[in-house]
Amino acid sequence: MGLNIIVLAKQVPDTRNVGKDAMKADGTVNRAALPAIFNPEDLNALEQALRLKDKYKGTTVTILTMGPGRAADIIREGLYRGADKGYLLTDRAFAGSDTLATSYAISRALLKLDKVDLIIAGRQAIDGDTAQVGPQVAEKLGMPQITYAEEVISADKGKIVVKRRLERGVETVESPLPAVITVNSSAPPCRPRNAKLLMKYKHAKTITESQNASEDYLDLTADRPFLNIPEMSVNDIDADPKWLGLSGSPTKVKQIENIVFQAKESKQLTADDKDINELMKELISNHTIG
Amino acid sequence: MNNVFVICEIDEGKVADVSLELLTKGRTLANELKCKLEAVALGHNIEGIEKELYSYGADVVHVGDDKRLDPYTTLPHTAVITGLFEEEKPQIALLGATTFGRDLGPRVSSALQSGLTADCTSLEIGDHVDKKAGKTYKDLLYQIRPAFGGNIVATIINPDCRPQMATVREGVMKKEIYDKNYKGKLNKLDVDKYIKPEDLVVKVIERHMEKSKVNIKNASIIVSGGYGMGSKENFDMLFELADVIGAEVGASRAAVDAGFASHDRQVGQTGVTVRPKLYIACGISGQIQHVAGMEDSSMIIAVNNDPNAPINKIADYVITGDVAEIIPKMIKYYKQNTK
Numbered sequence: 309m310g311l312n313i314i315v316l317a318k319q320v321p322d323t324r325n326v327g328k329d330a331m332k333a334d335g336t337v338n339r340a341a342l343p344a345i346f347n348p349e350d351l352n353a354l355e356q357a358l359r360l361k362d363k364y365k366g367t368t369v370t371i372l373t374m375g376p377g378r379a380a381d382i383i384r385e386g387l388y389r390g391a392d393k394g395y396l397l398t399d400r401a402f403a404g405s406d407t408l409a410t411s412y413a414i415s416r417a418l419l420k421l422d423k424v425d426l427i428i429a430g431r432q433a434i435d436g437d438t439a440q441v442g443p444q445v446a447e448k449l450g451m452p453q454i455t456y457a458e459e460v461i462s463a464d465k466g467k468i469v470v471k472r473r474l475e476r477g478v479e480t481v482e483s484p485l486p487a488v489i490t491v492n493s494s495a496p497p498c499r500p501r502n503a504k505l506l507m508k509y510k511h512a513k514t515i516t517e518s519q520n521a522s523e524d525y526l527d528l529t530a531d532r533p534f535l536n537i538p539e540m541s542v543n544d545i546d547a548d549p550k551w552l553g554l555s556g557s558p559t560k561v562k563q564i565e566n567i568v569f570q571a572k573e574s575k576q577l578t579a580d581d582k583d584i585n586e587l588m589k590e591l592i593s594n595h596t597i598g
Numbered sequence: 599m600n601n602v603f604v605i606c607e608i609d610e611g612k613v614a615d616v617s618l619e620l621l622t623k624g625r626t627l628a629n630e631l632k633c634k635l636e637a638v639a640l641g642h643n644i645e646g647i648e649k650e651l652y653s654y655g656a657d658v659v660h661v662g663d664d665k666r667l668d669p670y671t672t673l674p675h676t677a678v679i680t681g682l683f684e685e686e687k688p689q690i691a692l693l694g695a696t697t698f699g700r701d702l703g704p705r706v707s708s709a710l711q712s713g714l715t716a717d718c719t720s721l722e723i724g725d726h727v728d729k730k731a732g733k734t735y736k737d738l739l740y741q742i743r744p745a746f747g748g749n750i751v752a753t754i755i756n757p758d759c760r761p762q763m764a765t766v767r768e769g770v771m772k773k774e775i776y777d778k779n780y781k782g783k784l785n786k787l788d789v790d791k792y793i794k795p796e797d798l799v800v801k802v803i804e805r806h807m808e809k810s811k812v813n814i815k816n817a818s819i820i821v822s823g824g825y826g827m828g829s830k831e832n833f834d835m836l837f838e839l840a841d842v843i844g845a846e847v848g849a850s851r852a853a854v855d856a857g858f859a860s861h862d863r864q865v866g867q868t869g870v871t872v873r874p875k876l877y878i879a880c881g882i883s884g885q886i887q888h889v890a891g892m893e894d895s896s897m898i899i900a901v902n903n904d905p906n907a908p909i910n911k912i913a914d915y916v917i918t919g920d921v922a923e924i925i926p927k928m929i930k931y932y933k934q935n936t937k
């Protein structure tokens with residue numbers, strides 16, 4: 309008797325490595341220059357799910373991601389690492405969603421999946437750092453939430469025990485299933501791709517992707533249904549359009565500003581002994597240090 | 599009705615610093631909006647906690663004192679706050695961006711279908727004209743926060759939904775006693791009215807809290823290292839320098855991600871905001887996300903091999919060169935000159 313686990317994952321621009329070419333001449337962010345990656349903490353979440361799959365026979369791990377068509381990349385990435393299946397929730401109607409509208413769409417999609425025992429997400433995504441979607445999905449589904457999880461200790465007999473990492477220590481909590489948990493980066497990193505799974509799922513595609521592929525590909529999927537990555541749109545999730553996208557988002561962006569540093573008049577020093585010696589003397593004499 | 603609320607975090611019977619910082623900010627906002635400042639404090643055995651909150655300017659303190667509210671779990675807290683907010687209809691609700699506020703805030707905002715902006719670095723009152731709808735909104739809360747990994751700053755508003763909710767990290771706002779004799783009104787909450795049996799399904803079975811050993815927030819000198827330190831070994835030189843000059847060691851997010859330093863040392867938008875008298879930034883390029891957390895330092899020394907590193911623009915002293923060479927020299931000449 310295994311668990312039916314859903315991992316919520318997001319494809320994000322790699323904001324940690326913003327180089328010089330990431331800013332356009334007009335000072336705006338050049339998203340195209342940033343590689344799209346699997347949100348780091350969602351990989352920690354996937355690892356927790358895969359560990360439960362290793363531990364409890366019959367457990368399935370399904371990835372659900374919301375985003376544009378290219379977000380299918382992270383579903384494939386998840387399949388290579390051991391997930392069983394993935395759904396891409398994609399529709400223009402989701403554009404402009406804030407965390408609440410996103411959570412609404414995801415919760416409607418989750419209601420369409422087979423009985424879900426456990427939902428695992430990363431604590432937060434690096435493009436927004438809000439940490440809101442996990443708890444909001446939990447609230448929309450009326451499930452308990454366990455945030456800042458570092459380790460799922462057990463998940464059986466309808467109960468889950470989770471170790472949380474807080475500012476000043478750890479806490480172990482127990483919750484009934486189904487529940488939503490969000491996982492910290494302090495949790496173990498995700499296992500790498502598995503070579504066999506990479507071969508198996510290399511050609512996994514969404515419907516939209518396969519329509520753009522060659523006819524040979526259609527023959528290929530006919531006897532390999534696992535290569536099909538199902539897409540879900542607004543019409544598949546019984547969503548009320550007024551709670552989606554911009555209209556479903558209470559928060560609006562009023563203004564965006566690029567950061568420009570106010571340049572200070574700074575003293576230039578070198579690594580020479582003389583310079584460092586002078587600096588230390590100065591800091592000591594004006595009581596900055598010492 | 600329609601007042602400014604601060605949801606206080608109570609930690610072992612004590613109000614968290616971040617909540618007092620938010621009361622100070624909330625007082626300013628309430629004065630500007632000509633409304634009251636109200637505080638919510640939930641916990642157990644917290645009789646008398648309102649007194650401290652009054653001194654930070656709270657006009658009304660709602661206290662829920664019940665064993666089901668300690669230790670903190672999401673659902674009973676959400677039930678009490680959501681119920682109270684439905685009655686009181688705050689226009690603004692603020693929480694600390696701690697594990698407490700970032701667990702509770704989104705749950706409450708979802709239950710009330712109101713917007714929440716995480717990790718604001720500034721809160722202001724202002725108007726907004728929606729040209730498309732031909733509507734003017736007066737006295738909205740401008741929730742200002744870095745976004746996109748700290749490369750841009752966004753001003754977020756919630757035109758139509760209430761309360762306008764925001765979280766703010768510890769140390770970002772200044773904590774200041776408003777009037778130590780200020781007297782507000784106590785409202786003892788009947789929590790039975792809000793908490794249902796199904797809110798009690800999550801149980802804390804074990805808790806190990808320790809006093810944080812790292813105290814970069816209150817350090818007067820911080821030696822901080824970034825990814826440019828190159829290795830854990832090089833990073834460890836900063837501890838040596840810090841030890842010699844009496845400083846704490848900080849780190850950028852990149853250095854923490856690379857495993858050079860522990861998370862509680864992280865300075866910046868997703869870490870701690872600091873205002874030391876001296877900040878020595880070593881091998882830190884100066885991404886906004888870091889600078890946002892240290893730019894108010896009285897003096898900044900940047901040590902970097904890139905003469906064009908953004909951090910140099912805000913530094914008082916720029917030392918260009920190899921950190922692994924410069925730091926031992928700083929130690930050496932400090933010792934020599936203090937003999």
